Amino acid sequence: MSQNNLDLLQKAMDAASTRQRTISNNIANVNTAGYKVERVVFEDKLKDALSMNELKLERTNDKHLTASGEVAGAIEPTVQKRTDTSIKENGNNVDIELEMSEKAVNELYYNTLTRQMNGELSLLNYVISH
Numbered sequence: 530m531s532q533n534n535l536d537l538l539q540k541a542m543d544a545a546s547t548r549q550r551t552i553s554n555n556i557a558n559v560n561t562a563g564y565k566v567e568r569v570v571f572e573d574k575l576k577d578a579l580s581m582n583e584l585k586l587e588r589t590n591d592k593h594l595t596a597s598g599e600v601a602g603a604i605e606p607t608v609q610k611r612t613d614t615s616i617k618e619n620g621n622n623v624d625i626e627l628e629m630s631e632k633a634v635n636e637l638y639y640n641t642l643t644r645q646m647n648g649e650l651s652l653l654n655y656v657i658s659h
Contacts, residue, residue, distance in 0.1 A: 544571035544606035562619035
C-alpha cells in the first residue's frame with residue numbers, strides 16, 4: 530500500500546468515469562445524423578508510461594520502490610472521435626449493441642477499482658488506528 534497505488538487507482542477511476550459519460554453520450558446520439566462515436570484512451574497510455582518508467586529506473590533489489598506515483602500525475606484519459614467508420618446511411622457510426630457491451634464492461638471495471646480502493650483505504654485506516 531502506498532500513495533502511488535492510491536494515485537494510480539484514482540486516475541483509473543477518473544478514466545472509468547470519463548468513459549461512462551462518453552458511452553452514455555454515444556448511446557444518447559444513436560440516431561443523430563452524422564454523429565461519430567467517441568472512445569476514451571487511458572489504459573494503453575498507462576501501460577506505456579509504466580513500461581517507460583520501469584526502463585528509466587534501475588533497481589538492484591526487488592524490494593526497492595518504483596516511482597509509479599510520478600506516472601500517475603503524467604497521464605490523463607483522452608476522448609477520441611472514431612471518424613473512420615459509418616454503419617448507417619446518415620453517417621452515424623454508433624453500434625448500440627457494442628455501446629451497451631462497453632457500458633457493462635466499464636461498470637464492472639469501475640466496481641473492481643472501487644473495491645480495490647476501499648481495500649487500500651481500509652488497510653491505511655487499520656495502520657493509522659493501530
